[in-house]
Amino acid sequence: MTLQNVYARDYQTLNGSWNYIIDPFDMGYYDYRLKENPNGFFKNQKAKHKADLVEYNFDTAPLMLIPSDWNTKNSQLFFYEGSVWFKKDFNYSPQPGKKTFAYFGAVNYDAKVYLNGEKLGEHIGGFTPFSFDITGKVKDGSNFIVVRVNNERHPEGVPTVNADWWNYGGITREVLLVDVPELFINDYLIQLEKGKYDNITGKINLSQPVAGKTVVLEIPELKIKQTLSTDASGAVSFSIKAKPELWSPENPKLYEITLASGEEKIKDKIGFRQVETVGKEVRLNGKKIFLKGISIHEEAPFRQGRAWSPDDAKILLGWAKELGCNFVRLAHYPHNEYMVREAEKLGLMVWSEIPVYWTIHWDNPATYANAQKQLNDMINRDKNRCNIVIWSVANETPHSEARDLFLANLAKFAREKDNTRLISMAMEVTGTRNNTSKVEDYMSQYVDIISFNNYLGWYGGRVEDAKTRQWEIPYDKPFFVSEFGAGALQGKHGDKGEIWTEEYQAELYKQTLAMYNRVEGFAGTSPWILVDFYSPRRQLNGIQDFFNRKGLISNNGVKKQAFFVLQDFYKTK
Ligand code: GCU
Numbered sequence: 001m002t003l004q005n006v007y008a009r010d011y012q013t014l015n016g017s018w019n020y021i022i023d024p025f026d027m028g029y030y031d032y033r034l035k036e037n038p039n040g041f042f043k044n045q046k047a048k049h050k051a052d053l054v055e056y057n058f059d060t061a062p063l064m065l066i067p068s069d070w071n072t073k074n075s076q077l078f079f080y081e082g083s084v085w086f087k088k089d090f091n092y093s094p095q096p097g098k099k100t101f102a103y104f105g106a107v108n109y110d111a112k113v114y115l116n117g118e119k120l121g122e123h124i125g126g127f128t129p130f131s132f133d134i135t136g137k138v139k140d141g142s143n144f145i146v147v148r149v150n151n152e153r154h155p156e157g158v159p160t161v162n163a164d165w166w167n168y169g170g171i172t173r174e175v176l177l178v179d180v181p182e183l184f185i186n187d188y189l190i191q192l193e194k195g196k197y198d199n200i201t202g203k204i205n206l207s208q209p210v211a212g213k214t215v216v217l218e219i220p221e222l223k224i225k226q227t228l229s230t231d232a233s234g235a236v237s238f239s240i241k242a243k244p245e246l247w248s249p250e251n252p253k254l255y256e257i258t259l260a261s262g263e264e265k266i267k268d269k270i271g272f273r274q275v276e277t278v279g280k281e282v283r284l285n286g287k288k289i290f291l292k293g294i295s296i297h298e299e300a301p302f303r304q305g306r307a308w309s310p311d312d313a314k315i316l317l318g319w320a321k322e323l324g325c326n327f328v329r330l331a332h333y334p335h336n337e338y339m340v341r342e343a344e345k346l347g348l349m350v351w352s353e354i355p356v357y358w359t360i361h362w363d364n365p366a367t368y369a370n371a372q373k374q375l376n377d378m379i380n381r382d383k384n385r386c387n388i389v390i391w392s393v394a395n396e397t398p399h400s401e402a403r404d405l406f407l408a409n410l411a412k413f414a415r416e417k418d419n420t421r422l423i424s425m426a427m428e429v430t431g432t433r434n435n436t437s438k439v440e441d442y443m444s445q446y447v448d449i450i451s452f453n454n455y456l457g458w459y460g461g462r463v464e465d466a467k468t469r470q471w472e473i474p475y476d477k478p479f480f481v482s483e484f485g486a487g488a489l490q491g492k493h494g495d496k497g498e499i500w501t502e503e504y505q506a507e508l509y510k511q512t513l514a515m516y517n518r519v520e521g522f523a524g525t526s527p528w529i530l531v532d533f534y535s536p537r538r539q540l541n542g543i544q545d546f547f548n549r550k551g552l553i554s555n556n557g558v559k560k561q562a563f564f565v566l567q568d569f570y571k572t573k
Contacts, residue, residue, distance in 0.1 A: 002187040002205075002380050003131050004131050006103050006178060007337070008165040008266045014088050014175040017063040020070070021056055023083040026057060029112075041085045042114035042146040045234065058087040058146075066175065067105070069168030077169075079536075083150045083534045086171060090145065092138050093095060098179045099207075100138050102145065103131040105173025105308070109157065124370060125158065126151075126172070127298075127333035127355065130451070138177070147171060158370045159355040162230065164548060165297055166534040172306040173336050181264050183208055185215070188259060189383055192272045196241045197285075200224075200272070206234035215261040216401035219244075219270075222255065246285045247271030247386045249326035252347035271344060271386035275422060275450060277448045280521035282422075282478050284349075284389070291349065291480060291524025292570040293327035294320050294552070298335045299533045302557055307335075313342040319530060319553060321346055323563065324570035329482060329526035332357050332395050334378040344387040350538030351482075351526065353392035354378055356410065360394075362402035370490060371406070372413055391418065394425040394443075395482075396453055404442040411446035422448040426482040429454045432461075436470040449523065453483035456515075456562050457508045463496075466511035471519045478523030484512050485528035488562065489543050490554035500543050505550075506561035513569045527566060531555060 003009070014316040021028065021041060025322040028041030039045065047054045052067055064070065070084055077084070094100060105110065108126030112119065120132040151169025186207040193199040200222075204215050213230040228236040245253045254269040274285055281288045300307040301315045308540065317339070320328050328343055329351040343350050354374045361367040375393065382388050393410040397403050411423050424447045431442045439452045450473055458461035473479045488505035496507035509527070516522045532551035538544035547555060552563040 003101060003103060003129075003178060004185075004187040004380070005266060005268050005384070006176060008268055008321055009178045009180060011103070011176040011178040014090060014177065015066060016088075016102070016416055018066045018086040018088045018171070019058040019061040020064045020087075021058065021085040022080070022178045023085055023148075024080075026083050026087050029083065035295070042112075042119070042148065043117045044087060044144050044146060048077040052457045058085075058553075061087075064170075064173045067173050067306075067308045069108070069170040069172050069306045071166065071168050071170075072303065079171065081152050083148055084169065086147045086149065088145050089142060090177070091142055092177065093140055094135070094138055095179055097182055099133065099135040099182060099184070101131045101180070102134050102500035103129065103176040104171065104176050105129050105175075107147065107149055107171050107173075108151050108167075108169055108306075109153075111171075114146040116143055125374050125377075127335075127373050129173075129381055130377075131178070134177075156361045156364050156367045158360065158367060158374060159332075159357045160360050162358050163332070163355070164535050164537050166299075166536065168306045172308070173308045174357060180207070181262055183210065183213070183257055183262060184264050185266055185345075187380070188269075190217075190257060190270050191384070191386065192244070192274060193239065195274065195276075197246070197274065198241060198323045200244065202237065203235055204228070205235045206230055206261065209234040213258065213261060215413050218258045218260075219255050221243075224526065226253050229265065244272040247273040248285060249349065252387070253347060254344065268384065270384060275389040275420075277422060277478055279476055280478050281525070282449065282523045287469060289326070290326040290573045291526070292325050292440065293329055293351070293524055293526030294323055294566075295329040295331045295483060295526045295529045296320065296327050296335075296531070297331055297335070297533045298339070299531065301531060302555070304534055304555060307339070310338045310342060311448065313339040316341050316530065317346050317348060320348060322567075323530075323552070324567050327351070327524060327526065329353070331529070334374070334381070337381065340382050340385050344385050348387060350385070350388045351377060351390040351392055352382060352388050354410075356394040356397065356407070358396055359398065359408070360403075363402060363407045366405055368409065371410060375410055375414055376417065379414065383418055388421060389573050390422045390424050390449065392424050392426065392451075396426055396428055399430075399442070407443050408446055411443065424449045424451045424480070424482075427452040435465070436472055438472040438474075440474065444477070447477070449478050449480045450475050451480040451482040453528070454481065454482055455486075456485045456512065461506070463508045463511050466508075466515040469515055471516075473519070473521065477521070478518070479521050480523050481516055481525040481527075483526070483528040485509075485550040486562075487544070487549035488560050489533075489549055490556070490558050490560050492543075499551070502561040506565050509562045509565040509569075513566070527552070
């Protein structure tokens with residue numbers, strides 16, 4: 001079940017205190033012969049008699065405020081990779097004639113979910129939503145839900161075992177109990193017809209294949225009220241003449257829409273725009289646009305840990321707006337829905353990405369299925385967000401035939417699912433000879449924008465090389481620099497030749513921006529990165545202390561000199 005626009009439904013959150021039990025040897029799941037234990041922790045057993053042996057007790061276990069990663073909530077769990085069990089008691093009154101779903105915004109990485117001691121199901125993948133139908137299973141009165149979360153990395157996982165971000169484990173986004181009518185609007189898509197400015201098209205899907213059901217679509221500000229009737233599959237497509245005011249960074253216009261069917265009425269806010277590439281130009285609403293971007297990890301400002309809330313989104317995106325951005329690269333995985341919706345309201349275009357990152361197991365069919373499912377679920381959740389202009393299928397992946405096939409299939413899948421947005425991925429520079437850097441990639445035929453990461457002056461070369469460096473990007477497509485940057489410890493000062501100083505980072509930004517600005521087809525950039533973030537790969541004590549220091553802002557929210565270099569550059573665009 002998709003449950004499109006879950007926040008528009010009738011829901012109650014299970015946010016708040018959950019009991020948790022740390023389970024490093026999966027005692028709560030397996031017996032001592034490593035067989036699944038039918039009476040695992042999910043039974044939430046209690047010792048009833050004085051001789052009862054029950055070696056766990058949720059009621060006396062510590063509490064954790066959910067949503068949250070566990071790493072920043074309990075110092076014993078900062079580095080922990082393994083299983084943690086969570087339990088929440090809740091009261092419920094199932095409504096007659098209604099269905100109830102348990103919805104999870106995200107759980108990293110492997111979630112096994114149980115209700116009142118019975119397994120609901122399992123989900124793999126740390127950054128996309130999932131739900132279980134609990135109709136008839138949720139009781140009238142008191143219930144308990146148990147989730148076993150395991151954040152261990154797996155070579156065949158997506159991402160794999162190697163990544164430059166903290167492996168935050170936990171129920172990292174909201175848990176909702178959602179009531180919908182027996183027959184409900186499960187999914188919908190509402191957008192401008194590709195390439196047109198005077199026609200709104202889309203599709204509405206009911207949750208069951210029933211024909212002849214009435215669905216009413218209203219866009220009051222456009223004086224649209226369409227009464228539609230579903231086909232045998234329970235769906236209805238529409239095409240409506242209308243010339244909406246276009247969404248843009250300068251004017252992030254959103255229209256209130258309502259969808260009604262039976263007793264259900266859903267509201268959403270939809271923006272209308274066109275995005276395309278023509279030759280080496282990216283065009284928004286038919287006009288060339290420069291993507292003034294910045295990369296952002298889903299890390300909470302100030303407190304660290306996983307960002308998940310509207311407030312987290314407002315702070316991070318507020319900094320991006322202050323920078324002068326019209327674009328954000330939400331790296332390296334789908335961010336929470338609040339982040340995308342807040343960006344839409346603020347007029348920030350979005351690059352949304354699945355964590356097909358570095359050394360993925362390209363020849364493993366299960367790995368591909370995992371990646372495709374995450375891509376599918378990312379597009380499903382956000383396909384009505386007009387500010388998402390790029391779906392990205394990978395980041396910095398090593399060349400091989402298996403990788404080419406894997407990524408080509410992902411790119412084709414994304415385009416089949418949604419041909420109204422641009423497809424890209426973060427490639428790498430394939431080589432530098434005679435002071436000319438070249439970007440050549442088999443995947444260039446599948447993407448609309450040639451995007452690549454390059455750290456001239458940081459991972460190789462000197463900052464001053466940027467003054468003379470030439471570029472060869474042999475495609476009649478725009479190019480976008482999805483990453484460049486340098487580390488700086490905020491408050492460390494020295495001359496611009498001294499690494500880790502703010503001056504070094506600022507000079508690298510100045511020279512790098514000037515370099516790309518000289519190259520034809522430069523369509524934008526999302527430098528790495530808005531804020532310093534935790535990474536297990538950054539051990540230099542006194543400077544990194546497990547932080548990647550490429551932020552333009554420190555993890556304490558203090559802007560570094562390079563912030564203002566980029567801000568000044570964007571003023572010229
Ligand atoms: C890579 C990668 C980032 C990483 C960055 C760095 O380009 O895409 O995830 O954090 O470089 O090394 O800082």
